[in-house]
Each structure stands twice: as C-alpha cells, then as structure tokens.
Amino acid sequence: MKRNYLLSDSIISPLGFGTDANLKAIRSGGSALKFHTNSRFLKDGFYAGLIPEKAIDEHFSDIGAPAMFTKLEKLMILAVQQILDQNPGLEMQDTGLIISTTKGSIDQLGKDEFPEDRLFLWKLAEVIADFFQIKKKPVVVSNACISGALAVKTANDLITAGRFLNAIVVAGDLVSDFVLSGFQSFQAISEKPCRPFSSDRTGISLGEASAAILIGPEAGKNEDRISYIDACTANDANHISGPSRTGEGLYLSISRLLAANNIEPEEIDYLSAHGTATEFNDEMEAIAFNRAGLEKVPVNSFKGYYGHTLGASALIETILTKHSLLENELFTSLNFSEVGVSIPLNIIKENRNKKLSLALKTASGFGGCNLAMLLKKEVYE
Amino acid sequence: MSKNLFIKDSVIIRNGKLLRNGKVVVQNYPDQKLSSFLKEIYKDQELKYPKFFKMDKLSKLGYLASEILFQNIEPDPETALVFSNAASSLETDNAYAETMNDFPSPSVFVYTLPNIMLGEISIRFQLRSENIFLVSEDFDPGLFIDYSKTLFQQEKAREIVCGWVDLHNSDYDVFLCHIGPEGRYDFNEEELKKLYLPTHE
Numbered sequence: 377m378k379r380n381y382l383l384s385d386s387i388i389s390p391l392g393f394g395t396d397a398n399l400k401a402i403r404s405g406g407s408a409l410k411f412h413t414n415s416r417f418l419k420d421g422f423y424a425g426l427i428p429e430k431a432i433d434e435h436f437s438d439i440g441a442p443a444m445f446t447k448l449e450k451l452m453i454l455a456v457q458q459i460l461d462q463n464p465g466l467e468m469q470d471t472g473l474i475i476s477t478t479k480g481s482i483d484q485l486g487k488d489e490f491p492e493d494r495l496f497l498w499k500l501a502e503v504i505a506d507f508f509q510i511k512k513k514p515v516v517v518s519n520a521c522i523s524g525a526l527a528v529k530t531a532n533d534l535i536t537a538g539r540f541l542n543a544i545v546v547a548g549d550l551v552s553d554f555v556l557s558g559f560q561s562f563q564a565i566s567e568k569p570c571r572p573f574s575s576d577r578t579g580i581s582l583g584e585a586s587a588a589i590l591i592g593p594e595a596g597k598n599e600d601r602i603s604y605i606d607a608c609t610a611n612d613a614n615h616i617s618g619p620s621r622t623g624e625g626l627y628l629s630i631s632r633l634l635a636a637n638n639i640e641p642e643e644i645d646y647l648s649a650h651g652t653a654t655e656f657n658d659e660m661e662a663i664a665f666n667r668a669g670l671e672k673v674p675v676n677s678f679k680g681y682y683g684h685t686l687g688a689s690a691l692i693e694t695i696l697t698k699h700s701l702l703e704n705e706l707f708t709s710l711n712f713s714e715v716g717v718s719i720p721l722n723i724i725k726e727n728r729n730k731k732l733s734l735a736l737k738t739a740s741g742f743g744g745c746n747l748a749m750l751l752k753k754e755v756y757e
Numbered sequence: 758m759s760k761n762l763f764i765k766d767s768v769i770i771r772n773g774k775l776l777r778n779g780k781v782v783v784q785n786y787p788d789q790k791l792s793s794f795l796k797e798i799y800k801d802q803e804l805k806y807p808k809f810f811k812m813d814k815l816s817k818l819g820y821l822a823s824e825i826l827f828q829n830i831e832p833d834p835e836t837a838l839v840f841s842n843a844a845s846s847l848e849t850d851n852a853y854a855e856t857m858n859d860f861p862s863p864s865v866f867v868y869t870l871p872n873i874m875l876g877e878i879s880i881r882f883q884l885r886s887e888n889i890f891l892v893s894e895d896f897d898p899g900l901f902i903d904y905s906k907t908l909f910q911q912e913k914a915r916e917i918v919c920g921w922v923d924l925h926n927s928d929y930d931v932f933l934c935h936i937g938p939e940g941r942y943d944f945n946e947e948e949l950k951k952l953y954l955p956t957h958e
Contacts, residue, residue, distance in 0.1 A: 417861065478870060480845075485854050497845050497892040515900065516892035518845055519872045526889060530904065533911075537903040554850070557857050558866035608913065609887050611838075611879035617867040628885050636912070742867065743876035745888055 379603045380532045381595035382751065383542075385695040386458035388451055389585035389682055390425045393435055394458060399699055401681075402707055403727060408682050409569040409581050417557040423569045424551050425583030425683040427451070440507065446481040446494055448586070449503050452548040455588035456508060459544055463590060472540030473514040475501040476527035476547035478687040483552040504546065512540060520741030521650070521684070522609065523547065524587070524691030525749050529607040531591045542592030547691035551584045555686070562617075564654055570684070572651030572677035572709060573658050573723055575716030580652045583683025587691045589698075598756055602698045605750035608633040612744035619657050623664025625746035626738060630668040633736075633748045641669035645732045646706060648697045650739045651677020652684050653711075657740065662717035670736070676724045680710030690739040694749070701732045701753045762909060763940025767952045768822045770798075770931035777825050778941075779955060791927055795821060806881065813849045813868035814929075815842075816877045819922040822933045823878045826918065833937075837887035837914035838875045839905050844925035845871045845892055874922060887913050896921050896932065898949035905936060905944075921953070 386394060390408035391401035408425030415422060433442035436450045439457055452475070460466060480497045484490055493499045501514035515534065517527040524547040531543035549555075559565050559580065566579035595601040610632065612625035620626075634641065647670055649661055665671055678693050685692060700706060706724045715721070737749045769776040773785035775798055783801045785794040795817045799809055804824055812820060819840070849868045856862040867873065872890040879888065887908055891900060901919045908914045916937040923930045932953045942948040 417857075479850075482850065485850060495847060495850075496843065496894075498843060498894040501892075502894075513893075513897075517889065518870070518892050519875075519888065519890045520870050530889070530891075533907040534903055536910075537907050539899075539903050553857065554854065554869075557861040558853065558863070558869065561861040561863040561866055606911070609889070610885050611876065611888050613876075613879040613883050613885050616873050616876040616880070617863075625885060632913075741872075742870055743872040743874075743888075744879060745872060745876070 378593055380535055380591050380593055382602045382604060382698045383590040383592060383595060384459050384462040385589040385698065386455045387585065387587045387692055387695060388455050390427050391681065393454065395695060405708065405710065407569060407680060407710060408583055415553065415556055417553060417560050418565065422565060423581045426551055427584055446484055446490055448481045448548050448550050449500060451586035452504055452546050453507050455586040456504060456544055456546050459588050459590050460508065468510055470541035471510065472512050472531065472534060472543035473501065473505050473510050474527045474531045474543050474545045475504065475514055475516045476523040476545065476687045476691060478518060478520060478523060478549055479552065479555060482554045483550050485554060520743050520745055521686055522690055522739040522741045522745050522747040523687040524689055525607065525694055525737055525739050525747050526609065527691065528591065528604065528694055529749065532604050535592065542590060544588055544590055545691060546586065546588040547688040548586035549584060549686035549688050551582045555582060566653060569711055570653035570679050571711040571713060572653040572679050573715065573717055573721060574711065574713040576713055577653040577655065577658065577716055579654050581683035583685045585682055585685040585688045585692060587688050587695055589691065589695055600702055600756050601754050602701055603752050603754055605752050606633060606637050607747060607749035609745060609747045612746065614744055616744060617742055619660035619740060621660065623660045623667060625744055626661060626664035626740055627667045629746045629748040630664065630738065633750060637750060639750065644670065644673050644734050644736050645730070646700060646735045647673045647675040648693050648735060648737045649675050649677050651679055653679060659717050662719045662721055665721060666719040671719055672722050674706050674722050674724050676707055676709035694737050697735045697737050697751055701735055701751060704729050704732050706730055762936055762938065762944035764942040764944050764948060764952065765935040765937055765940035766826055767932065767934040768826045770818060770822055770929065775825065782825060791929060812877060815846060815849060815871065815922060815924045816868060816874045818924060818929055818931050819874035819920060820877050820881060822922065822931050823918065826933045826935055827882065832882050832884065833916045834884060835886055835915040836884055837908050837917045838878060838884070838920065839889055839901055839917055840875060840920040840922060841891040841893055841897065842871060842921060842923035843892065843894055844923055848924045896953055898946040901949065902944065902946060
C-alpha cells in the first residue's frame with residue numbers, strides 16, 4: 377500500500393511563530409502558560425497560553441489586512457502560509473484542505489464585528505480556502521479533543537480514497553470566555569500551570585494555538601522521513617463528559633491499531649500521550665497504557681508547554697512527535713513532579729537523545745472519543 | 758480489497774415528519790415546537806431511555822433517529838458512526854452563552870460539541886467503534902462515501918451509520934442511513950442523494 381508522509385509543518389503559539397521557534401522554546405523548558413487576570417469568570421486569575429492579537433497582526437499584515445479576519449482565521453492562515461512558503465511548487469489544484477477545530481471563532485459569539493456566518497465552522501474553512509485560492513472543497517473535522525489527530529487520519533484516508541493528491545491539515549482553537557467559563561463550571565481548571573500525570577495535579581490549563589502540516593505520498597528521497605502508518609478511533613460508550621474508569625476506548629484504539637499492523641508494544645520507542653492533568657483523564661490513560669503493555673515506553677504530555685489547545689493539541693503533538701523521531705530526541709514532560717497515577721509510567725523527566733523509529737500518538741476527548749496513531753521513521757541510507 | 762456496499766435502512770426527520778425507509782412513522786401537529794415534537798416521537802415509539810431527557814436537542818435528534826434506524830435489531834458492535842452537519846452545536850452554544858451571563862451551566866456546556874451525539878448513540882447501543890464528526894455547508898454524499906469506504910477497506914468497520922443531523926435556529930434536518938455488505942440500494946452518491954432528498958416530497 378502506498379504510504380503518506382508527514383511533510384512540512386508549522387506551529388503558531390505563544391512559544392513562537394513557526395515550528396523551529398517552538399522546538400527551541402521546548403528544548404529550553406519554556407512554557408506558554410502565564411498568569412492572567414482579565415477574565416470575569418476567574419476572578420482570582422488563571423494560567424493560560426494566550427497569543428496577543430497585536431502580535432498576530434504584526435505577522436499577518438505581511439500577507440493580508442488584519443481587520444478583515446477573526447483572530448482564529450488569522451492564526452490558521454498564518455500556519456498554512458508557512459506551509460506554502462516551504463513548498464513554493466505545491467500543486468494547489470489537487471491539494472485538499474482539512475480543518476480541525478472544536479469551537480472555531482466562538483469568541484465572536486454575540487458580537488457584531490463580523491458577519492454572523494463567520495461562526496460556522498464550514499465558513500471558517502471557506503475563508504481559509506479562499507485566502508489561498510484552494511479550489512477543492514475543504515473538509516472540517518470537529519470531534520472534540522482528538523480532532524487534530526483525527527484530521528491527520530482523515531487527510532490520509534481521503535488521499536487514499538483518491539479525493540486529494542496531498543492535503544494540508546490546519547488546526548486551531550482559542551481561549552475564549554466561552555471555553556474558559558465552561559471548563560471553570562466543571563471545576564476543571566487548575567490554579568497552577570497544569571501538571572500532567574503528577575500527584576499534585578489539579579486540572580487543566582487552557583491554551584490557544586494553530587498548527588498546520590502537509591501530508592502526501594511524495595517525500596524527499598534522500599533524507600529521513602516520517603510516514604503515517606495507521607490510526608484507529610474507539611468510543612468508550614460509557615459517559616459523555618468523563619473518561620472511562622477502565623480506559624476502555626483508549627485501550628481498544630491502541631490494541632486494535634497494534635494488532636492491525638502486527639506491532640508488539642515493545643517495538644514502540646516513544647509515546648506521546650494526551651495528559652490533560654485532570655485527575656480522571658490521566659488515571660484513565662495510565663490504565664489504558666498498562667492494559668496495552670505500554671507502561672515502560674518513554675511517555676510525555678506537551679500540555680505543560682502549551683496548555684490544552686483543544687482542536688489544535690493533537691496536531692501540535694503529532695508535529696512534535698514527528699520532530700522527536702527525526703532528531704532522536706525525547707522531550708521532558710514539563711511540570712511533572714512525581715507519579716500521581718495508580719500505574720507507574722515511564723515519564724520523560726529530562727530532555728535526552730535516544731534512537732527512535734516508531735512512535736505512538738494518543739488523544740481522548742469529550743463524547744468518549746479516543747484515538748491512537750502510529751508514525752514511523754524511514755531512515756535514508 | 759474492495760467489497761460491494763449497500764444501503765440497508767434510512768431515517769429522515771424533517772418538516773414535522775419522521776420517516777423510516779420513506780414511510781411516515783410520526784407526524785407533528787401544526788405549529789408544534791421541536792422540543793414537543795421530539796417528546797412525541799419518544800412517547801409514540803414507547804422508548805424507555807431516561808438519558809433522553811438530559812440531552813440537548815441536537816443529541817435528541819440523533820438519538821431518536823438511531824432508535825428508529827435500529828428498530829428491532831441489535832447493531833453489530835463494529836458499526837462505525839460517520840456523522841456530519843452544517844451548524845455544529847451552534848444552537849446549544851447560544852443556549853450556553855445565555856447561562857454565562859448568570860451562572861455558567863456545566864450540563865449545557867458539555868453539549869457544545871457536535872460529537873457528543875456520537876457519544877450518546879455509542880452509549881445507547883454499546884458501540885465501541887470508529888467515530889468521526891465532520892462539518893460541511895450542505896449534505897455532502899461524496900465525503901460520506903470516501904471516508905466510509907476507507908473504513909471498510911481498512912477493515913475498521915463491518916457496518917456504518919452515516920448521519921446528517923443539523924439544527925440551527927430551530928430548523929432541523931436529519932438523515933441517517935445504515936450501510937453494510939448487504940442491503941436495498943447501492944452505496945453511491947446518486948442513491949444517497951435520492952434517499953436524502955426524495956423528489957416526490
């Protein structure tokens with residue numbers, strides 16, 4: 377079967393405008409999570425990863441008129457622009473655009489700065505496609521917090537189905553009053569920067585970001601490359617807002633994926649977890665990883681760097697996993713203190729180099745959704 | 758490997774009517790509100806599933822349509838859900854935004870994602886299967902077919918429910934169809950379009 381590859385990528389976050397700037401910040405232990413006091417819903421302040429719109433506009437004014445676009449549209453357009461800058465010869469005729477977002481421009485709800493249809497996720501996709509004159513109708517994936525990785529799976533599957541030759545996947549979500557107040561109403565927001573898998577974790581931190589990646593069958597032949605192997609999703613069929621106590625859906629997505637690809641757990645060199653730092657999510661992941669025989673695999677969560685960026689998170693983490701594989705580099709699970717889940721995991725406590733070939737990315741979300749994805753390095757010799 | 762795929766049964770909820778395979782099952786009375794029409798379907802079909810009353814209207818539409826689709830059958834546990842709509846959860850987003858002025862409601866907030874409906878259907882029928890929720894301006898038969906065929910080819914599903922469940926400003930449009938290796942019609946764009954929008958209506 378013809379494989380697709382993870383080609384050029386871009387991350388736009390408080391840690392930097394571009395993947396290189398983000399990797400640099402991660403290597404030096406930087407975090408997007410800062411203390412903010414500007415929300416009427418969290419009167420005592422909160423930690424979050426925010427991108428000032430002024431900084432976005434400074435970058436955006438090189439390519440368009442900032443006032444014509446919502447904050448999220450600009451973030452996502454900037455990410456796609458970086459992909460095109462890296463691929464000036466990309467044949468746009470046959471390139472698909474796959475959008476991943478949970479809430480789109482929800483910050484505009486109840487405001488009248490833009491036409492009302494800008495709240496629709498298909499309109500967000502249309503605005504981005506029109507900006508780059510992408511002719512193929514864009515596809516929008518909105519499947520809670522697995523969306524970013526599910527959009528990569530969708531890109532692969534739609535290329536396989538012959539709908540596109542290549543696809544640009546772009547993901548983004550904002551920290552809005554809507555989302556902040558919602559997670560606060562669940563008492564899910566941590567008073568301190570989130571601490572995934574730690575004994576002193578008390579909930580999530582939110583973050584905003586966008587990311588984009590080009591996926592397609594034509595990778596450079598004289599360099600190492602990262603291929604998309606396969607991905608599976610599975611629903612917990614248990615609860616709409618709480619994870620399964622047995623990690624059922626996550627376990628099933630991993631075990632089906634490994635079985636379908638004849639891979640033993642021992643072959644996996646690195647596991648990029650979801651790790652939101654809520655009590656129940658992290659415990660659920662630990663149970664699922666243990667059931668799948670993965671408790672010894674080096675694992676991290678990137679939420680300590682970015683906060684939970686919702687529809688962007690699993691794409692950002694897929695891109696970082698790609699770079700971990702390419703550079704043989706394991707990144708610290710930031711803010712980890714000591715094991716706070718019932719099954720010990722092999723949490724990455726400091727940056728280190730290790731020969732990496734096969735990585736597993738997982739994600740879980742509201743609605744009981746779970747996803748597991750395999751990425752593999754093909755070494756150029 | 759490519760197997761032939763067929764459409765088994767289909768359900769529509771539109772213009773105050775609930776239809777199964779083109780035949781009216783429940784019809785509302787004039788000027789009936791959606792919430793009351795939904796309750797009427799629940800009662801008429803003698804459903805006993807108290808979780809129904811906790812759901813938002815979007816999930817109620819998807820849940821009720823799936824009950825009618827799976828009438829008298831136990832769906833295969835490897836039945837994937839490939840769903841889509843135009844307005845995502847915007848109706849419930851607005852409802853939640855209203856609670857923000859007063860006391861943000863976690864029980865409303867949880868429904869501000871369109872894929873929650875997939876969770877509700879998965880819980881009801883105990884489906885631990887492949888799920889995806891896509892958003893497009895209009896019903897897009899080609900997208901359902903491309904994504905579903907790949908799931909079959911990769912042997913990730915034995916059957917699939919394709920669903921369009923849209924709700925915006927109280928306008929609703931629901932179409933579910935059950936896809937598998939046996940059935941009444943070929944699983945192609947033309948048949949999907951015909952079933953989604955029957956010309957005799």
